Amino acid sequence: MRTRAAVAMAAGQPLAVMEVNLDGPKHGEVLVEIKATGLCHTDEFTRSGADPEGAFPAILGHEGAGVVVEVGPGVTSLAPGDHVIPLYTPECRECDYCLNPKTNLCQKIRSTQGAGVMPDGTSRFSMLDGTPILHYMGCSTFANHTVLPEIALAKVRKDAPFDKICYIGCGVTTGIGAVINTAKVEIGSRAIVFGLGGIGLNVIQGLRLAGADQIVGVDLNPGKVDMATHFGMTDYVNPKDVSGDMVAHLVELTGGGADYTFDATGNVDVMRTALEAAHKGWGESIIIGVAPAGAEISTRPFQLVTGRSWRGTAFGGASGRTDVPKIVDWYMQGKIEIDPMITHKLSLDEINHGFDLMHQGKSIRAVVEF
Ligand code: NAD
Ligand code: DAO
Ligand code: ZN
Ligand code: ZN
Numbered sequence: 001m002r003t004r005a006a007v008a009m010a011a012g013q014p015l016a017v018m019e020v021n022l023d024g025p026k027h028g029e030v031l032v033e034i035k036a037t038g039l040c041h042t043d044e045f046t047r048s049g050a051d052p053e054g055a056f057p058a059i060l061g062h063e064g065a066g067v068v069v070e071v072g073p074g075v076t077s078l079a080p081g082d083h084v085i086p087l088y089t090p091e092c093r094e095c096d097y098c099l100n101p102k103t104n105l106c107q108k109i110r111s112t113q114g115a116g117v118m119p120d121g122t123s124r125f126s127m128l129d130g131t132p133i134l135h136y137m138g139c140s141t142f143a144n145h146t147v148l149p150e151i152a153l154a155k156v157r158k159d160a161p162f163d164k165i166c167y168i169g170c171g172v173t174t175g176i177g178a179v180i181n182t183a184k185v186e187i188g189s190r191a192i193v194f195g196l197g198g199i200g201l202n203v204i205q206g207l208r209l210a211g212a213d214q215i216v217g218v219d220l221n222p223g224k225v226d227m228a229t230h231f232g233m234t235d236y237v238n239p240k241d242v243s244g245d246m247v248a249h250l251v252e253l254t255g256g257g258a259d260y261t262f263d264a265t266g267n268v269d270v271m272r273t274a275l276e277a278a279h280k281g282w283g284e285s286i287i288i289g290v291a292p293a294g295a296e297i298s299t300r301p302f303q304l305v306t307g308r309s310w311r312g313t314a315f316g317g318a319s320g321r322t323d324v325p326k327i328v329d330w331y332m333q334g335k336i337e338i339d340p341m342i343t344h345k346l347s348l349d350e351i352n353h354g355f356d357l358m359h360q361g362k363s364i365r366a367v368v369e370f
Contacts, residue, residue, distance in 0.1 A: 004370075005125070005143035006351045007133060009057045011049030014352040015142065020059070020133060023124040025072035025147050032084055032148060035162035037141035038063035038342075039354040039366045040170050040198065041266075042290060046136065047355065052293040055116050058134040059125055062088045064141030065156075065166040075150045083158045085169045085328070087320035088113075088137035090152040104181075104319045109149055113138040119149055141169075142351065144370045154324035157332065163345065163367050164338045167198075168327050170315070171365065172338060174288060175202020175264070176327065177316015179210055183260045183286050187211035190254045193233075194274050195264035196224035198341065198364050199288055201231050203262045205336055208232030212260075216253060218270075221361050230340060250277040261285045268295045275299050281307035288313055342367050 003022050006015035025031045040063050046054040068082040078084065092098050092108035109119045116134030117123050124147040125133035125140065140146045156165065175198075179185050189212045193203045196219040207215045208231065217224075217233040225236050235253060242249045250273070251257045257279030263271045266289030275285040276299060285308065291297075297310075304310065318324065330336045344366035346354050354366035 001145065003143055003145040004348060005059050006348060007057050008047050008060050011054060011056060015047065015060070017349050017351065019128060020143070021126045021128060022143070022145055022147065025070055025075075026118065026120060027073045028075060028150050029072040029118060029147050030068055030075055030078055030150055030153055031070040031145060032066045032086070032153070033069050033145050034064045034066040034141050034143060034370055036065055036166040036367050036369045037061045038167050038169070038171065039351070039358060039368070041358065042170070044355055044358055045290065050292060053114070055134055057127070057131070058116055058136045059140035059143050059146070060136045061142030062086065062137040062139040063166055063170040064139060065162040065169065069145065071150070078150060078153060078155060083156050083160070084153040085156055085165060085324050086139040086141055086146070086148055087152045087154055087324065088139050088170070089315040089318070089320055090138065090149065091319045091321040092151045093321070098319070104315060104317050106151070108151060109138065118147065142348075142368070144348070151321070154321050156325050156328040160328050160332055163369055164342060165328050165331065166367060167338055167342065167365055168324055168331070171198040172202050172336070173318045173324060173327055174313075174316040175199045176206035176209065176336065177318040177323070178203055178262060178286050178288050178313045179206030181317030182311065182313040183262075183284055185210040185212060185260055188213050189259040190214040192216040192218060192250055192254065192258045192261040192274065192277055193264060194218045194262065194270045195289065196221070196228045196233070197264065200262070200264035201228060201341060201364060203264055203288070204228055204231045204233050209336065214254060216250065216258070223361060227340065227364065231337070246273050247276045254279075256280070257283050259283060263287050263289045265289045266291050268297050271297050272299050275308055275310050276303055278308045283307070284309045284311060286311050286313055341365050345369060
């Protein structure tokens with residue numbers, strides 16, 4: 001079939017909206033009509049050329065929601081008409097990683113997904129002249145139709161709006177999951193969140209859900225304060241306003257250091273501040289942000305000797321096929337909020353404007369509706 005897609009032809013170029021060829025689903029694969037997709041910082045990381053593993057031409061996008069159109073041979077858990085959210089972290093439920101409750105990093109299709117192809121080593125997308133186009137993060141949601149492995153799709157309820165639940169495909173689950181699954185924050189905790197963007201705001205609402213007493217938000221952009229306050233931030237710190245040592249300031253503000261700190265900036269200097277602002281003896285610092293190629297973190301080892309822990313999380317530690325439908329339920333039940341964070345709606349033809357809004361710090365999430 002043919003479908004419309006925004007294609008990343010080369011690093012640093014605007015996406016090119018065009019008709020592409022899409023082959024039907026092979027064994028264990030599913031054809032999905034994408035109804036809505038969010039634009040995440042990670043798409044821009046790859047589009048811009050900053051991602052050393054970025055390969056082109058590719059159809060980016062990993063934060064989508066849609067409807068199953070056709071299933072390939074061997075698919076048993078999905079049928080045409082089912083509503084689904086693509087998973088860049090799949091859940092096969094049988095690999096060593098899926099069978100270990102300590103991780104969500106299913107490895108079943110890791111190597112082919114990383115290479116931008118389906119598990120059989122080929123791409124379903126091609127240009128009209130036959131040139132293959134790579135998949136991205138196993139999802140490629142910047143296309144009206146896409147093909148994914150069955151294990152990379154979460155089946156969700158049919159009454160949930162696509163233009164909101166697409167955000168559960170990355171930002172919402174990553175932020176809330178970092179709190180619930182990775183840090184396992186206790187009621188009454190004190191926490192600091194560095195970066196009040198699409199991820200950090202969801203860390204904040206996760207902390208509120210978990211019953212944290214103090215939720216300090218740190219961001220260079222004061223334009224983020226109103227939204228963060230709406231989602232549960234109790235204290236705001238702009239690093240530009242702190243004249244002395246930032247760690248000392250945060251330790252004092254949290255009465256000795258935070259029980260939990262979260263980096264949602266991707267800046268390695270911020271990650272160090274986050275670790276050192278965690279409470280001596282028990283504070284845990286969770287890295288969510290993806291740092292630039294080649295960047296390294298550092299601190300004095302004595303920070304760890306004295307009881308602070310440094311950890312990381314991918315997709316909020318969520319096992320997608322199991323956890324994502326529950327998060328959709330939480331949204332539909334009003335336990336979590338998404339609507340205010342969808343700040344812009346675009347057509348596929350306007351997708352490059354969405355990246356402009358991201359750069360200008362004007363959007364939390366821009367969503368493309370098909
Ligand atoms: P975003 O651009 O929406 O938000 C980042 C925020 O950090 C902005 O508000 C910005 O003003 C602030 N900021 C930047 N530098 C800062 C500094 N030095 N001090 C304080 N604040 C600073 O980005 P996002 O979509 O929220 O993503 C955040 C990070 O999370 C990115 O690195 C992204 O790649 C990563 N991410 C990780 C996962 C995962 O599974 N681990 C998933 C999705 C995104
Ligand atoms: O299993 O080795 C692996 C890789 C898992 C990839 C997880 C990616 C999470 C961070 C990227 C940001 C996603 C938007
Ligand atoms: Zn697995
Ligand atoms: Zn993302």
